Amino acid sequence: MLSEPAEADLGPPLPQRPWRQRASSFLFDSLQGRFVLAMLGGLALVQLAVNAVWYSQIEQRVRRQTELAAHHVASGATGAVRALRELPAAYRSLLIEQLRTMGGTRFLVFVNSAEVPVTPLTGQPMARLLEHQVSAELGAQLPRGTPLRVALASPLGLAVSPSGALLSDLPDSWVEPSLIAAERPAPFLVIQAETEPGQWLYLSSTLPDPYFLEQLEFFTWQRLTPQLLALGLAVLLTLIAVRAITRPLAGLSQAAARVGRRVAPKPLKVSGTQEVRQAIEAFNDMQERIRRYIGDRERLFASISHDLRTPITRLRLRSELLDDTAVQDEFHEDLDELDMMVKTALQIVKDTDIHENRAPLRIDLVLQKMVRDARLGGHKVELDSQPLTAFGKPLALKRALGNLLDNAMFYGESQQQPVQVAIAPGEAGMVSVTVRDHGPGVPEAALARLGQPYTRLDHGAAMRKEGLGLSIVREIVADHGGSVRFRNHPEGGFEVRLALPAG
Numbered sequence: 001m002l003s004e005p006a007e008a009d010l011g012p013p014l015p016q017r018p019w020r021q022r023a024s025s026f027l028f029d030s031l032q033g034r035f036v037l038a039m040l041g042g043l044a045l046v047q048l049a050v051n052a053v054w055y056s057q058i059e060q061r062v063r064r065q066t067e068l069a070a071h072h073v074a075s076g077a078t079g080a081v082r083a084l085r086e087l088p089a090a091y092r093s094l095l096i097e098q099l100r101t102m103g104g105t106r107f108l109v110f111v112n113s114a115e116v117p118v119t120p121l122t123g124q125p126m127a128r129l130l131e132h133q134v135s136a137e138l139g140a141q142l143p144r145g146t147p148l149r150v151a152l153a154s155p156l157g158l159a160v161s162p163s164g165a166l167l168s169d170l171p172d173s174w175v176e177p178s179l180i181a182a183e184r185p186a187p188f189l190v191i192q193a194e195t196e197p198g199q200w201l202y203l204s205s206t207l208p209d210p211y212f213l214e215q216l217e218f219f220t221w222q223r224l225t226p227q228l229l230a231l232g233l234a235v236l237l238t239l240i241a242v243r244a245i246t247r248p249l250a251g252l253s254q255a256a257a258r259v260g261r262r263v264a265p266k267p268l269k270v271s272g273t274q275e276v277r278q279a280i281e282a283f284n285d286m287q288e289r290i291r292r293y294i295g296d297r298e299r300l301f302a303s304i305s306h307d308l309r310t311p312i313t314r315l316r317l318r319s320e321l322l323d324d325t326a327v328q329d330e331f332h333e334d335l336d337e338l339d340m341m342v343k344t345a346l347q348i349v350k351d352t353d354i355h356e357n358r359a360p361l362r363i364d365l366v367l368q369k370m371v372r373d374a375r376l377g378g379h380k381v382e383l384d385s386q387p388l389t390a391f392g393k394p395l396a397l398k399r400a401l402g403n404l405l406d407n408a409m410f411y412g413e414s415q416q417q418p419v420q421v422a423i424a425p426g427e428a429g430m431v432s433v434t435v436r437d438h439g440p441g442v443p444e445a446a447l448a449r450l451g452q453p454y455t456r457l458d459h460g461a462a463m464r465k466e467g468l469g470l471s472i473v474r475e476i477v478a479d480h481g482g483s484v485r486f487r488n489h490p491e492g493g494f495e496v497r498l499a500l501p502a503g
Contacts, residue, residue, distance in 0.1 A: 036239060063129065065209060066129055066212065071137065073134055074137035074138050077138060078138060081138075081195070096111065107205045108167075109202070110160055111199060112200045115162075116160065116161060116190075118159070124152070131150045134189065138191065154187060155179060167180060187213065190203070252283055255283065319332060360391055361392065361394045361398075363389065363433065364386060364387050364423055367383055367405075380417075381405070381419045386424060391502065400473045407470065407496075408439075411494075416438075421433075426499050432498070432499055434495060434498075438493040480501060482499045484497070
């Protein structure tokens with residue numbers, strides 16, 4: 001059992017959606033947005049796939065270059081180590097000095113008393129491959145168990161002796177200054193081997209291709225910028241193309257909306273792609289058929305209206321012969337309402353609004369007359385009224401209230417309890433009118449459908465063929481700026497509550 005009765009509120013329209021929802025609707029619901037997302041996603045996937053293939057090829061090429069460079073450097077380092085080990089210790093420093101002065105080796109050679117700490121490059125798989133290859137080849141040529149250290153390091157802050165002397169402190173003739181420039185330093189391969197106890201041979205050199213690791217820096221702004229520009233240009237061209245394609249569809253949508261507002265637009269210009277042209281031609285044909293149908297319907301109801309006015313006029317003349325003035329006034333009032341209903345029906349058929357001026361209307365007096373007529377017809381109705389005035393179209397409001405009362409008496413009148421009608425002041429300058437019956441009520445799932453044209457629940461389907469009463473009530477109240485609420489009463493039965501502007 002529900003702790004609180006469910007309600008369906010048919011009040012003012014919802015406020016406009018925020019910009020985030022509108023942007024999301026454009027991207028995911030509109031044809032333009034979906035085309036842009038599809039094009040952007042497709043191009044991005046293609047570019048990622050091409051980049052992945054390209055990077056894989058570059059990586060394989062760099063791997064081969066690394067293996068060749070490791071073999072070349074290891075061969076040179078092996079020869080240098082052998083030559084220096086075969087020389088007497090007294091001649092080694094002299095030979096190294098001559099090599100520095102005259103050239104003849106690609107390595108910077110130092111003989112140190114201890115191993116020099118070197119920090120390898122981090123995050124470089126190819127650097128580790130190079131170090132491993134050089135270590136393996138050198139280790140195979142050197143005596144078994146020779147301590148060996150190989151590292152690919154940055155020349156910035158690279159030490160060349162245990163005392164802390166740096167590579168950048170060496171004379172320019174020993175090393176090319178551009179190789180250790182801070183803007184673009186080339187990595188140096190450092191090989192240290194203990195040739196004798198307490199004597200470490202220090203070899204340092206660049207690779208044949210000093211900047212081979214830069215080839216793996218693939219996803220940089222320099223390489224991604226052209227791809228991003230291509231994506232942006234593709235999206236721009238897609239937007240232009242899609243707007244050109246969907247412009248006829250936008251015109252078709254606007255024309256359909258005008259038809260829905262009972263406005264007869266001119267035939268649309270046939271343009272666009274073949275499918276769009278076919279849709280526009282079909283819409284123009286449909287619009288022409290609707291126009292002919294409305295014209296035929298107007299002529300039919302005009303004839304009916306003309307035929308009805310004749311007996312109404314005769315009844316008005318006969319009512320003049322009545323002796324009772326009060327009865328004569330009631331006849332005149334009923335005939336006036338009947339005549340206005342005929343005019344209103346014709347105006348509705350012509351798709352125009354009811355031409356009725358707004359004026360203050362005593363709701364309590366209107367309901368008192370309706371309740372009195374209902375009681376004369378044998379119905380049980382109770383009225384709890386206060387002298388309240390609403391402002392609106394009198395005949396339209398009478399029609400809405402009459403439909404509510406008729407609906408309650410038809411579906412919800414009980415043998416034991418009468419239909420209850422109450423009038424009370426509402427919130428924010430409104431007048432509240434409540435009509436409650438003691439019938440079977442409405443299924444909770446069906447509350448949202450109440451007030452829609454031709455909606456009838458199962459218990460009423462066998463009693464009438466179609467239903468317009470509550471939809472008319474909803475339209476009239478909405479036209480007056482009010483609201484309608486439907487709910488099942490907690491104590492049983494069904495309740496409708498109107499909120500109308502006070503006069």
